Amino acid sequence: MIQVQELTKRYGDFEAIQGVSFSIGKGEIVGFLGPNGAGKTTTMRILSCFMPPTSGSGSIAGLDLFRNSLEVRKRIGYLPEHPPLYPEMTVRGYLFFVATIKGISKREQKAKLSKAIEQCGLVEVQDRLIGRLSKGYRQRIGIAQALIHDPEVVILDEPTIGLDPAQIIEIRRLIKSLAGERTILLSTHILPEVSMLCNRVIVINRGKILASDAYEKLTSEMDRGQRLHLKARGLDVERLRSLPGIVDVQSEDADSCLVEAEQGKEMREAVSRYVISQGWGLLELTSKSLTLEEVYLRLISESEGYSA
């Protein structure tokens, strides 16, 4: 659905993104991750036809971003980093304006307007001036604006920023409900959000793509071996470390530790047997996979030139 090849964007001498290529299939929800200044917004602005890249090409729904820009723009819903709102308009008036410039026919306007207002929880504020609303409401209007014309492709630049916890859940549910029909690319700094919502993550740093894979694949690939969390009374870390097949043991507190096993080895049985044979009181033994946070931090720090 979305395809970009070798995108590069230069601001003066500074290359904000370099050789960015990826493709996103129909119906996927993809999370776009990266530290501040990584180039997420820049990439999204190119995808939304706001600005062209310095070099490279891209297409959405098979339509070239530049030669068929008008057609592409009809199919995209885009929430910019700063929601593009007019403070002197009412919520309803604003969404009506957006619906018109997005080319929605008069006949459908009313239904689509009500749907967007409902979906984004704007019913109570629909007649108020945008300038008088709180940040969270403005963010929601921004999201409503991106969805109002039922676009095939939705690009959301930090959609849940500034929302209260209940609203975050609400908006995530909304995004999730859009899946299937629509293709969604969203950027965020909240990693659990990505593991909750997305089928796939693209990690970018300093303008270069570091990884682009399914979330599970990414975490298992980065995993050097199986990791176990062990809690046992009377535990002796040094003795445990000498057990064959174990790479490392880090003690957490007096009774518990983190055991790292060799890649591809199932160690739970061996460890539990060993613990019992040593006469330690086994309290807990669980297998732990890498969290997205760990994967992400490892990717970023590796790309910065030193390993974690």
Added chain:
Amino acid sequence: MKGLWAIARRELQSYFASPVAYVVFTIFLLLSGYLFFNALLYFNLFSLQASQYPWMAQQLNINQMVIQPHMHNFVVLLLFVIPLLTMRLFAEEKKQMTIELLLTSPISVGQIVLGKFLAAFVVFLGLIVLSTTFPWIVSAISDIDIGPILTGYLGVILLGGLYLAVGVFASTLTQNQIVAAVVSFGLLLLLYILPFASNALPGPMAKVISSVGFAEHFEDFTKGLIDIPALTYFLSLIVFILFLAKQIVESVRWR
């Protein structure tokens, strides 16, 4: 086309949501009213004297003494007023980043520029319509030739169109409204003084330069003439400047 109307309607709405339009209207009408009635009083004084000195009566012409100066006042007053009406158009859109919404919507940049121009033009027409009360009052109490008033107002509308186009253009250059206003004021002043400033230049060059300015073209209309070159001058310059504005907005994409 629907996009153009939507842009124009939204823009009109925000004119009247802010105090700028009201303040501009009030100040403009007060000033032009003051100047108009001043001219009228002067004419009154003059005609009183003329009743004593018959030779003066020949020069007594209300069109020349009241209506024509009224039209000329527009040239100067609008020079100050129109930059205030146009400064917001693109500068604010850039500052609030709402330009991102417009440029990622399936409408052309031409529609955006024309829509904004149209909205400003409607506001300007409102101002002009209100200002016709002055000559209208005079025509009610005296015998006055309506022809030059009509052509004069056509001239004012074309002049306003040119000012607005320059204002729209200036607003595309920056995200600061004050800068936009100052730039359009400067450009308009330049167009205004070109003919005066070309006096010292060699003959043919002076003629070319002074015809780039709008003063002599506008003059024709106040005399009751609609001449084609003047009409062509205003219309083509408006189209050209709006085209430049469109190019500038599009170039934002290329930066």
